[in-house]
Amino acid sequence: MVAHVVRLRLTLWAGSLRTSPWQIVGLALGLLNAVLVSLVLVGSMAYTRTIAEETWDVTLIVGGALVVVGWWVVPLLAFGVDSALDPRRFALLAVPRRPLLAGLAVAGLLGIPGLTTLAVATAGLLVWVPDILPIIVGLVLLPVVMLTCIAGSRAFALLMEPLLAARRFREVVGVLALAPIVVVAPALGQSLRALRRGADVAPALIEIVGWTPPGAVWAVQVDVAQGRWGRAAAHLAIALVTAALLVKLWDAGLERALTTPPPRPNVVAQHGPGWFGRLPATPTGAVLARSLTYWARDSRYMSNLTVLPVLVVTLHVLSQGAVPVTTIIAPAIVAFTLGWAVVADVAMDSSAFWLHASAGVRGIADRTGRALAVLVVGVPAVVLTFVAGAWRADRWDLAPASLGLSAVLLGASLGISSLVSAWVLFAVPAPGDGPFSTPHGSATANLFVQSLAWIVVMVLATPSIVLTVYAWRGSAAAGWGGLALGLTLGVGLLVAGLRAGARIYDARVPELVHALRSRG
Numbered sequence: 001m002v003a004h005v006v007r008l009r010l011t012l013w014a015g016s017l018r019t020s021p022w023q024i025v026g027l028a029l030g031l032l033n034a035v036l037v038s039l040v041l042v043g044s045m046a047y048t049r050t051i052a053e054e055t056w057d058v059t060l061i062v063g064g065a066l067v068v069v070g071w072w073v074v075p076l077l078a079f080g081v082d083s084a085l086d087p088r089r090f091a092l093l094a095v096p097r098r099p100l101l102a103g104l105a106v107a108g109l110l111g112i113p114g115l116t117t118l119a120v121a122t123a124g125l126l127v128w129v130p131d132i133l134p135i136i137v138g139l140v141l142l143p144v145v146m147l148t149c150i151a152g153s154r155a156f157a158l159l160m161e162p163l164l165a166a167r168r169f170r171e172v173v174g175v176l177a178l179a180p181i182v183v184v185a186p187a188l189g190q191s192l193r194a195l196r197r198g199a200d201v202a203p204a205l206i207e208i209v210g211w212t213p214p215g216a217v218w219a220v221q222v223d224v225a226q227g228r229w230g231r232a233a234a235h236l237a238i239a240l241v242t243a244a245l246l247v248k249l250w251d252a253g254l255e256r257a258l259t260t261p262p263p264r265p266n267v268v269a270q271h272g273p274g275w276f277g278r279l280p281a282t283p284t285g286a287v288l289a290r291s292l293t294y295w296a297r298d299s300r301y302m303s304n305l306t307v308l309p310v311l312v313v314t315l316h317v318l319s320q321g322a323v324p325v326t327t328i329i330a331p332a333i334v335a336f337t338l339g340w341a342v343v344a345d346v347a348m349d350s351s352a353f354w355l356h357a358s359a360g361v362r363g364i365a366d367r368t369g370r371a372l373a374v375l376v377v378g379v380p381a382v383v384l385t386f387v388a389g390a391w392r393a394d395r396w397d398l399a400p401a402s403l404g405l406s407a408v409l410l411g412a413s414l415g416i417s418s419l420v421s422a423w424v425l426f427a428v429p430a431p432g433d434g435p436f437s438t439p440h441g442s443a444t445a446n447l448f449v450q451s452l453a454w455i456v457v458m459v460l461a462t463p464s465i466v467l468t469v470y471a472w473r474g475s476a477a478a479g480w481g482g483l484a485l486g487l488t489l490g491v492g493l494l495v496a497g498l499r500a501g502a503r504i505y506d507a508r509v510p511e512l513v514h515a516l517r518s519r520g
Contacts, residue, residue, distance in 0.1 A: 001096065005103025009110050034116040042123045049127050056127065057222045058205050064145075064218035065209050067117060071149035072156055072214075087158070087257040101247075101254055108150040121145055134221040141236075144243050145217055151246035158253025210235060213242040283361050287369025288376075291345075295377055300348060300428070304341050305377070308334055312385055316392070324472060326389030327398045328405065334385045335406035336457070338378035339413030342370050343450065344426045346512055354513045363502030367418045371498060374414055382406045401471030401479040404486025408464045411490025412457045415497020422505035424449050425515050460493060 045063075049056040090100060108114055125138040210219035217239035223232035275289035295301045312330050319325035346353060356366075386403060390396050426449075464486045471479035505512075 001099035002103040002106055005100065005107050006110065009107040031112065034112050034119075038116055038119045038123065041120050042127075045124050045127050054203070060124070061206055061209050061215050061218045061222060064121075065212060065215035067120075068145075068149055068152070068214035068217075071113075071117075072152040074153065087254050091258045095258075097251065097255055097258060101251055104154065104254075105147065105150055108154070109146065114146070114150070117149060118142075118146060128221070128225065131225055134225045137224045138221050141217055141220060141239070144239055148214075148217060148239070148243045148246060151243065151250045155246050155250035155253055158257055159249060211238070213238060216242065283359075283365035284369045284372070287361065287366055288372045291370050291373030292376065294348075295373060298348075301341070304338065305381075308337060308381065311337075312388075316389070323393045323395050323398075326393050327386060327395050328389075328402045328468060328472065330389055331382050331386040331402055331406045332409050335378065335382045335410035336413050338374055338381060339410040340417050340450075342374055342414065343417035343421050343453075344428045345370050346421050347425045347428045347516070349516065351517050353516045357509045357513050363422070363505035364498065366505055367422070367498045367501045371414050371418055371494065375410075378410055378414075382410065397476070398471060398479065400483035401468040404479075404483035405461070405464045405468045407483075407486040407490040408461045408493070409457065409490075411492075411494040412460045412497075415494040415501075416453050416457055418497045419501040419504065420449065420453055422501045422508060422512075425512065460489070464489065 045056070045059055048059040087100070087104070109118060121138075121142060125135045128134040128138070206219070206222065209215040210222070216235045219235040220232050220239065223229070223235060275292045276286065279285040279289045295305075311333065315325050315330050315333075349356060382403070386399065386406070390399065390402075464482055467478045467482035467485060471482055
């Protein structure tokens with residue numbers, strides 16, 4: 001059974017490569033990226049060993065624990081990712097559950113995340129040279145590490161499935177899963193500052209993280225290297241109990257998946273006219289109302305609003321309040337990110353787009369309504385981000401330059417994304433899926449097209465960037481000039497992008513409807 005499941009996994013993988021050349025390119029780039037990441041991580045670990053033993057111990061335990069937590073948390077964010085071997089597909093085949101579980105565990109390694117984790121964990125053992133005993137212990141515990149990662153990932157995904165069927169719960173979980181980053185960023189900043197001051201934070205981190213379920217399996221090697229056999233036995237017990245408990249939970253979830261029908265997604269009813277009753281009864285007003293409803297109720301749109309505060313807080317903490325970051329870079333990133341949010345608007349409509357197209361909405365009304373929804377959300381977000389940074393740095397004099405740069409980035413990214421979204425249909429999460437899940441193999445095509453568009457945005461914003469740099473260096477004239485240029489250029493690029501996107505939209509409506517319906 002194990003061999004059969006593994007062979008099935010490889011067959012499905014090979015079959016996906018024959019469907020599109022982008023699949024092959026994506027696989028090649030994914031493998032190349034995995035190799036580069038592995039080399040960088042292993043090199044970084046080797047470098048920390050040359051600094052001090054305590055630094056290496058912290059890197060191993062804390063870094064390893066974060067890897068394990070990442071395996072556990074991803075299923076909460078990427079609903080439906082890697083569903084090729086969904087256990088429910090075996091429900092009618094009378095497959096024994098225990099052999100199926102073993103086969104799924106081995107097949108879980110046959111992917112870029114699994115192979116990368118295995119490669120880094122194995123190569124990282126060489127850092128212990130010339131200490132042979134920790135290397136032997138690490139090799140023995142390597143199956144426990146991988147089982148903890150894979151079993152935890154699959155167990156949480158299966159056990160949370162009934163709750164994840166509720167859309168509101170998925171949205172809350174998405175926010176809660178991102179929230180720890182807000183805590184990790186300040187903690188990381190404090191740790192870095194403590195290390196610069198020479199404070200001894202390594203023992204505290206080892207003591208705290210080493211006794212947690214994700215970190216215990218990594219602490220065993222450190223205990224063995226230091227000859228603390230009692231602590232090694234205790235950490236080993238925690239690691240084995242954690243792995244056994246996760247396998248038991250996975251087995252229970254697998255049994256339920258094989259014997260019960262999948263839960264139906266809960267649909268939250270819309271009460272009252274909502275935005276449609278507050279905005280003008282025009283084609284542009286209708287599109288604007290619908291877009292604002294998406295921003296307020298669709299987790300795929302809400303993810304942009306939940307990620308941005310986390311990103312801004314992380315920038316503030318890691319930069320330690322540096323003036324250019326808090327008052328210029330952070331608002332600019334918010335403006336660019338929100339302006340680019342409509343690049344997949346048509347694709348996110350999915351098969352329901354035919355209703356929109358059959359209503360005869362002209363391209364200019366469609367493009368304008370979607371863009372206005374972004375401006376309603378984006379302008380206050382950019383202003384609030386700047387106010388927070390300027391209040392912290394007490395640099396209100398940078399307001400003209402910062403807002404001017406944000407204006408051109410918002411206008412340019414919104415205009416170009418309005419054009420691209422009518423031309424290219426990106427692979428996006430299906431309605432009801434999580435905001436961070438995308439079809440397998442689609443990332444390469446998405447990244448290629450978006451990278452070209454991002455380069456265009458940066459080139460168009462270059463004059464404003466130059467004036468902003470001079471304003472930061474103390475030129476008030478450059479700041480006010482940057483504001484005037486940013487507003488003028490931003491509005492001009494937005495209008496040009498909307499008009500060009502409208503023409504492309506009008507010409508491609510039949511092709512867009514056909515492509516979206518074929519995706520299901």
